[in-house]
Amino acid sequence: MQKNFTQLENFGHSMSAPSYLIKPTTTDEINEAFKLAKKSGLAISARGAGRSYNDAALIGGGIVLDMRGMNAITDWDPVSGLITAQPGVTLEQVWQKVEPDSWWPPVVSGTMTTTLGGCLAANIHGKNNFKMGPIGEHVVEFTAILPTGAEITCSPKKNGDLFYAMISGLGMLGIFTSITMQMKRIYSGLLSVDAFPVRNLHEHLTSLLDGAPNHNYIVGWLDGTAGGESLGRGQIHATRYLKEGEDSNPQETMKVSNQILPPLIFGVFPKSLLHYFMSPFMNNLGAWGINTAKYIASLRKHTFRQSHAAFHFLLDYVPNWELSYGRSGLIQYQSFVPKETAEDAWREILTISLKRGLPSYLGVTKRHRPDKFLLTHAVDGFSLAMDFKVTNNNRAKLGAMLQEFDKIILQAGGRFYFAKNSETSAETAQAFYGKETIEKFKKLKKRCDPNGLLESDLYRRIFE
Numbered sequence: 433m434q435k436n437f438t439q440l441e442n443f444g445h446s447m448s449a450p451s452y453l454i455k456p457t458t459t460d461e462i463n464e465a466f467k468l469a470k471k472s473g474l475a476i477s478a479r480g481a482g483r484s485y486n487d488a489a490l491i492g493g494g495i496v497l498d499m500r501g502m503n504a505i506t507d508w509d510p511v512s513g514l515i516t517a518q519p520g521v522t523l524e525q526v527w528q529k530v531e532p533d534s535w536w537p538p539v540v541s542g543t544m545t546t547t548l549g550g551c552l553a554a555n556i557h558g559k560n561n562f563k564m565g566p567i568g569e570h571v572v573e574f575t576a577i578l579p580t581g582a583e584i585t586c587s588p589k590k591n592g593d594l595f596y597a598m599i600s601g602l603g604m605l606g607i608f609t610s611i612t613m614q615m616k617r618i619y620s621g622l623l624s625v626d627a628f629p630v631r632n633l634h635e636h637l638t639s640l641l642d643g644a645p646n647h648n649y650i651v652g653w654l655d656g657t658a659g660g661e662s663l664g665r666g667q668i669h670a671t672r673y674l675k676e677g678e679d680s681n682p683q684e685t686m687k688v689s690n691q692i693l694p695p696l697i698f699g700v701f702p703k704s705l706l707h708y709f710m711s712p713f714m715n716n717l718g719a720w721g722i723n724t725a726k727y728i729a730s731l732r733k734h735t736f737r738q739s740h741a742a743f744h745f746l747l748d749y750v751p752n753w754e755l756s757y758g759r760s761g762l763i764q765y766q767s768f769v770p771k772e773t774a775e776d777a778w779r780e781i782l783t784i785s786l787k788r789g790l791p792s793y794l795g796v797t798k799r800h801r802p803d804k805f806l807l808t809h810a811v812d813g814f815s816l817a818m819d820f821k822v823t824n825n826n827r828a829k830l831g832a833m834l835q836e837f838d839k840i841i842l843q844a845g846g847r848f849y850f851a852k853n854s855e856t857s858a859e860t861a862q863a864f865y866g867k868e869t870i871e872k873f874k875k876l877k878k879r880c881d882p883n884g885l886l887e888s889d890l891y892r893r894i895f896e
């Protein structure tokens with residue numbers, strides 16, 4: 433088993449850590465890595481596609497298991513819609529396997545490159561969280577290997593406490609080795625999308641709240657550069673599945689070839705080069721210009737049909753788009769706030785960001801509902817994800833502002849999502865998780881990982 437010492441980064445390129453990298457392809461090799469970690473006195477952590485914006489897949493001076501080599505779909509039943517796969521399988525592999533048979537993953541992230549193991553560790557949500565919950569609610573069972581070498585099988589009824597803790601558990605209790613999930617039946621490769629503008633934050637949140645019950649997905653784009661009466665303006669995309677019979681040729685629209693995002697613009701210009709042309713606009717003035725143009729372009733209400741892949745995987749439209757933010761990268765800050773307090777809390781943080789000269793260049797809103805996973809980030813309310821450019825000059829100022837945001841969100845009864853926030857402190861994590869939840873998680877960790885082998889920089893930051 434070969435290990436290489438290398439420097440790993442988070443997806444936003446704002447954090448890095450040197451680690452020993454091991455690429456297991458079998459459960460036995462994972463177990464050998466655990467033994468090596470114990471013998472060497474090193475911490476160990478799993479890493480999927482490295483798409484986390486924070487330090488969830490970093491462990492300075494420790495061992496990182498790159499799980500992408502365990503990437504086989506081991507069973508697919510097109511009658512029942514049940515799929516079984518190894519943890520390194522990506523959402524791209526899943527949807528390309530199931531869609532031609534009239535199925536779709538019930539919950540997906542904004543990129544198709546995430547791995548199933550990473551998706552479960554973070555318990556990802558999608559644009560339909562208000563209706564379908566997080567991905568964990570669609571897991572029938574999983575198997576995992578613990579640092580002790582024990583292999584376990586978990587479902588809602590078998591080892592239920594570990595099922596609800598390992599899903600959302602940030603990879604700190606054990607490592608998934610096989611995952612069985614239920615897919616969602618679809619009758620077309622297309623979705624019907626209603627797009628319309630919202631003039632301010634109140635109208636934005638009201639549209640999300642009122643529109644969610646009548647749609648399968650709903651998501652908002654929020655202009656973080658607009659202030660005054662236009663604070664919180666943006667555009668809503670409210671989307672529904674086509675019913676059986678609405679698509680005149682569903683077998684054609686569900687072909688993978690009709691879903692794949694094209695690599696070229698106008699059939700000529702490679703999208704992989706676009707981030708170079710985006711970079712000059714990644715400043716306050718440029719972001720204001722782009723956001724203003726986008727809002728003006730959104731003023732016309734319209735309904736259109738869009739493929740599932742095109743609607744869901746917006747982050748894959750421009751390869752390596754995160755590089756446009758420059759060498760110091762970006763931080764994504766996401767808060768989840770109850771519907772009763774979200775408007776006041778977000779008005780305050782949006783106003784502060786504008787006053788400090790640190791506006792969000794991209795804002796995304798969603799509607800959410802609670803779930804019963806142990807380290808849940810969900811509320812009966814909304815989420816707002818905000819992208820901030822990091823520079824050598826603003827890093828300290830930005831970090832302080834985001835910790836100030838944390839206090840505002842906590843006062844509003846909000847929560848946070850640890851595939852994103854990189855500035856949140858242990859005190860903040862303890863405040864929103866609650867003492868009882870953290871004690872329960874640590875008891876499970878002591879049971880599953882008595883020698884404390886599994887760690888990450890994130891775990892050290894928020895639990896130790």
